[in-house]
Amino acid sequence: MGTRRKKLNENGVGLYVHLPFCKSKCRYCDFNSYAWTGQSLQSYVDALLIEAEQRIKGLKPQTVFFGGGTPTFLPADLLSQLLEELNRICGFRASSLETTMEANPESVNEERILAILAGGVNRLSIGIQSLQADVLEAYDRVHSPDQARQALALAQQHFQNFSADLIFAFPGQDPERWRLDLAEVLNFAPNHISCYELSYEPGTALTRLRDVGRWNAEDPDLCEYLFKQTGEQCSAAGYQRYEISNFCQPDHQCLHNLAAWQSFDFIGIGAGAASSMAGTRRHNIERPDAYQAVIENGGDPLSREERPNAETVLFEHMLMGMRLTQQGVSRQRAKRQTGLDPWQEYRDQLVDLGQQGLIHADGDLDQICVTPRGALLLDHILMQFLPSASV
């Protein structure tokens, strides 16, 4: 542990690499991920590397994040090849403060871990979600609680820095069972832990099940109770809530995401990957087969690109920045990055929200930050900043 060697640079760039394949698709998942049906993983990696040659040559990113899908679904040799080539193209091993790879328990083994460590990955983020067999099954996850425990043990053994993802607010969840799950995961001493409330995203199997009455809808009181209990339990174990759903040991924030929450530039490669560079938002083609086909034909896998206006950029700056429950939004940095002053644009709302005790905001101070009660009502807070005559 100890303090971080370097700090994020406001002008640096993060690199996101998307690997969309999974063994099967979880019911709650709305990411651009696909159950693998036998297509060539090598071809996907080849296409990814062609895109890398075109878009990130010599990039020297300050952070790297391999997300999915399940990046560790790739076999060890393919992971080695990907990391080796990517380093050759953009030089991340020398430049990156933190190189994270996401993993799921069923695909975490020593062979893959050694391969990615050798390839330059220095942080593992494991999707545990639950240690209850019935809950895992209800989510359509393909691993057992024991596989999750083994994955955590391997991560603890090999990584200086690792994280675990968990989901709470399974319908009717007994708070005590959730407390025991979280305690057991905390016993593996991950440096970072993400605890998400189960959310019902548009288009997911879970949302459809709920809408047809085959899945109990969320109970807002239970969600709130669990949210608070989770915060208290993590805090007692020495983890601070630095973002709505993210906790870390001191100085172990996920740097890649921290940069995104501060609206620093990032560039994403792979199917459906998003980029935000110098004010331009870009999204790649989502379907891996279409993405590959375009690249194989010498094209750019761009799906859509937009340059939002200054007001939208400022709103998005708030949308991301206010999620940081400790540092909030810096007025001066917001001015530098968006050209607009939140205290000028949102003065009335900020004063009002301050009086309601939802934010700490003071025109003389640089920081605008949620209070603990405000963190729970963040969407309500953000809506105040939206223009009332929109659309």
Added chain:
Amino acid sequence: MTKNFPPERIRNFSIIAHIDHGKSTLADRFLEITGAVDMRKKQAQMLDSMDLERERGITIKAAAVSLTHVINGEEYLLNLIDTPGHVDFAYEVEKSLQACEGALLLIDAAQGIQAQTVANAMLAMDQDMVVIPVFNKMDLPHARPDEIKDELENTLLLDRDSAIECSAKTGAGITDVLEAIVEQIGPPEGDPNKPLRALIFDAKYDEYRGIVVYLRMVDGKLNKGDWIHMIGAEADYEAIEIGKFMPKPVPHQHLCVGEVGYLISNIKRLEDVRVGDTVTVMKGQRAELLVGYREPQPMVWCGIYPTNSGDFENLRAALKALKLNDSSIIFDPESSDALGFGFRCGFLGLLHMEIVQERLEREGGIDIVQTAPTVPYEVIMNDGTIKVIHSPGELPDPVMFTEIREPVVTVHILVPTESIGPIMKLCTERRGVFMRQEHLSASRVMLTWDMPLSEIIYDFYDRLKSGTKGYGTMNFDEPHFEVGNLVKLRILVNGIEADALSLICHADSSQRRGRAVLQKLLKEIPRHQFQIPLQAAVGGKIMARENIRALSKNVTAKCYGGDITRKRKLLEKQKEGKKRMKSIGNVEVPQKAFLAVLATDD
């Protein structure tokens, strides 16, 4: 074809039918056989010109079309005046019938006679019209014409041998129907030498041409360019264009005795055109008013408010435009503490109300909030005067009046014999008084009940349908008023009385109704940042109470770099949803909550 026909070669008829008994298909078949519509250009169901009608499969607005058909070497002009088919629209049926000398009584040969068909056929026979029974869908394997002939004799006293069998789908028997129209229905009567007299039986608004008036010629002759006078509205206009519906409007030089057509005079003042009014000449000898239509009796009332208060005048304009071709709508401005300025509107029935709401939103482009429907009540004041109220908010202080009378109707319900039990139970639950039971045929029964109208206007029809596997139909006559033990159920949201949610109900059911309303509000009003007490009260007595708990959590769990645009749009959508809500005090109430109170699935 722009020539005119002498009255002896004209037949004006309408079609009386139940929903789905094939009226529109039959009309289409007529258009095809008489060559009025090119097959390839034909869109299914030509006569239903509004989107809404096609979607719901019911004809709301009467429309007219002129056909020519040759029988025994003579060419006849057949004017089909379409009638609406739903239980709410008896008034429009009456308007259509007054422009005709005869009617086809179209009956589904498998389903048989329906309660409302009986009512409409009676209406036609009361006006001494010729009624020709036509059995449609004879191609269906389960058609049962013999049994339906029993029903024809038992319900309408019509000769069983007068029925014509056909299939609008296959085309079989259609020419027989056309021949019967010519042979059995008399030609229109009228005097070509008398001053012009024509009946306005419908109208619609055309953005470019002003109001299009639908006319049935009675006496005299109308020429293009004539100056005309609307007797009731006391308005003068020039007949800029006149013509007939073939079925598209085709301009003519003249309209003569017995003909049906349209008049365009660039009329922009909606109040100048009244359905039922009489058109005559402006100069010279004027005609007398034709027997005008009876004023419609709206029996369902509700408040309609613009979601955006700035839309009040637009809403008024939209209601006026609707009133033009649906004269049965009645509206007067009213204001509500909760909803601001809006209109108290009267409708013929619930479906009518729903359709008007949709047309306002679709055609008028106005978002509206609608309050719980109510029936009119007669309040007998202490001094003996009668005050008619159309909303719970108008009910005076209980010390000011002695009693409340509510509308009660005699309901005729036609059901299959096996459904008698459940329907009897339903009627009893709804405070019905049993009158009689008559067997129409081996399998079908007509039940007659006296029931408070307020018990019918909610979901009675739906319950009837579900209790009879869809075969039950009903019809009711003009209501009379009877004293009832009625109370005003006040609904308080965060301590503020919401007149838009209040209702008048029977004292015995006030607690049950109050609980049901609060349960609905509990579900529909989103949590706020503070706790919201909900109460249902009669006078000062609280009958039920609930609490909407404070919202203490509203935060997106996951938001990363790739999600920014999507999450922003989700928030924008949420914010947009709030704008459609109405404030009661500091509580934002979605329109769904106002509507949910209507449904009485308690």
